[in-house]
Amino acid sequence: MDTKILIIGACGQIGTELTAKLRATYGVTNVIATDIRKLNNEVVNNGIFEVVNALDYNQIEHLIEQYHITDVYLMAALLSATAEKNPAFAWDLNMNSLFHVLNLAKAGKIKKIFWPSSIAVFGPTTPRHQTPQYTIMEPSTVYGISKQTGERWCEYYYKQYGVDVRSIRYPGLISWSTEAGGGTTDYAVDIYHKAITDGKFTSFLSENTELPMMYMDDAIKATIQIMQAPLDQIKIRSSYNLAAMSFTPKQIGAAITKHYPEFKLSYAPDFRQKIADSWPASIDDSSARADWGWTNDFDMTTMTEAMFKNLKEQVYPH
């Protein structure tokens, strides 16, 4: 049977680039992009798009039947900073959207699920450097609690009902194609835009706040790779640690200054500093590398080159 994909949350930071890559990989007519609003022209105009609320079970079930969907990528969620401002809705959206898709798979209506977790599942008591796949996990954010709980349910549905759900603990993701929104790591997206538009940037995290990060192209590669991996290579059914690099605002500022020597970086830590301080500085992703052959292509230097190339060509051409 052909792979027919439904993406829920296709207009988000990951969803936007994931939709483009899945359309290129599986064919435009085999990818149904959905979001609660028509937020992104590329996603809406370059293929099949439907307005869908990730909390509406009947809407999702109807689309699965209408398009004979086999695989669902559930990308809709409230990220860390936004979730702290609206805990009840964050829990509802992050958890009940997952239950809808897990239950549709349990009922045999879909074959495979991708669900994004995050390094936010780790907390202040987790070993911060080279955080292992299995370790203490006491997340102190609404977002992290929802992701840790989601991982537990993914593993439960696999073990109890044979649901083939696969998951990755994304680090902070950096992309040029969508405005960053609601994430604690999103300073690392905005800083590139401001280097071009303003020549200066004020970071809401302090200069030595080291966090695990990844260029979006690598995250999209890993997402499709884990979904294409043979069943016997997926040995972890909670979620896989994934890593590429770690850096501080000061370090990314230095990388930017190589392209913009006049760039000025200042610091004004806000409520997001406490969130960042609860997360690991670096991640051990040896399980993903061993089980399904994950390798990253981008480091801080090549990511910075790619960010400025794409931003100057696609976003700020004049």
Ligand code: VAH
């Ligand atoms: C956030 N970008 O900042 C997300 C991510 C590891 C952080 O999950 O909330």
